[in-house]
Amino acid sequence: MNQAKLSATIALVLCFAVAKAQDLKKYDKGSYIKGKDSIYYRILFPENFDPLKSYPMIVFLHGSGERGNDNEKQLTHGGKLFLKDKFRKQFPAIVVFPQCSSDSFWANVKFESGTSGKRVFNFATGGKPTKSMHALLGMLENLRDKPYVDKSKVYIGGLSMGGMGTYELLRRKRKMFAAAFAICGGDNVANVRKYKKTPLWIFHGEKDDVVPVGLSTEIADQLRVLRVQPKITLYPNDNHNSWDSAFAEPELLPWLFSQQR
Numbered sequence: 001m002n003q004a005k006l007s008a009t010i011a012l013v014l015c016f017a018v019a020k021a022q023d024l025k026k027y028d029k030g031s032y033i034k035g036k037d038s039i040y041y042r043i044l045f046p047e048n049f050d051p052l053k054s055y056p057m058i059v060f061l062h063g064s065g066e067r068g069n070d071n072e073k074q075l076t077h078g079g080k081l082f083l084k085d086k087f088r089k090q091f092p093a094i095v096v097f098p099q100c101s102s103d104s105f106w107a108n109v110k111f112e113s114g115t116s117g118k119r120v121f122n123f124a125t126g127g128k129p130t131k132s133m134h135a136l137l138g139m140l141e142n143l144r145d146k147p148y149v150d151k152s153k154v155y156i157g158g159l160s161m162g163g164m165g166t167y168e169l170l171r172r173k174r175k176m177f178a179a180a181f182a183i184c185g186g187d188n189v190a191n192v193r194k195y196k197k198t199p200l201w202i203f204h205g206e207k208d209d210v211v212p213v214g215l216s217t218e219i220a221d222q223l224r225v226l227r228v229q230p231k232i233t234l235y236p237n238d239n240h241n242s243w244d245s246a247f248a249e250p251e252l253l254p255w256l257f258s259q260q261r
Helices: 004-024 083-091 131-144 160-172 189-195 215-226 243-247 250-258
Strands: 028-034 036-042 055-059 095-098 107-113 121-122 149-159 179-183 200-203 231-235
Touching: 028 131, 036 131, 055 131, 055 160, 083 107, 083 250, 095 131, 131 149, 131 160, 149 160, 149 250, 160 189, 179 243, 179 250, 189 215, 200 215, 200 243, 200 250, 215 231
Parallel strands: 055 095, 055 149, 149 179, 179 200, 200 231
Antiparallel strands: 028 036, 036 095, 107 121
16 A cells, blocks of 8 residues: 555544544533532434433443543443444434443442353342442432433443343332343343343343353353243354344334333
């Protein structure tokens, strides 16, 4: 490739990167601070937003790699999904991406090293929420009480650590969410009965070597025990990044927004 073509290619790549960054700036920056609770979030309002109308609200929880306090990294996975023109026209909704602090975790879970060297996840069945979960619970109540949020159409979803946080929110706030989806997450099966009535779509990669697929299949099995037919999609060739496949599911968002309390 000659110098002129190389320069043109670099310029094109830079322009594309800048355009994507500008798109993510459509998410306004917000924060919830009350007492000892503080949490940053990004929020996307529908096009032609009218505060006198009410809209569905979806909250998305990121994975452990996007923790921090920059109020940006949490948009890494999923942020562009909700910016697509098709989504914004078909499902006018308020989209919220909170950010977990780097010294906390969404779910109340402890890690141990197993005999194979892999992490073993021990999920709590009760107890106090983590620092970030406690702040998240306050933030959710605050946002849900806004007059422009349709309380019958509040949704939660997340990936990895955020999938674990999704399950925890479902058990802590049993009457808040109309539906949920969890990607490569996990929970203690003893908690499943607490959210068996909430429509839930589970996703996981069968080759996941970070969060074992068994954590998702055990939840699905427990739902069957509770006489609930689980909605679960497993990807035979996916490792931990099964969120790419889940986000590409054409029925995910139509299914989600068809649910209401």
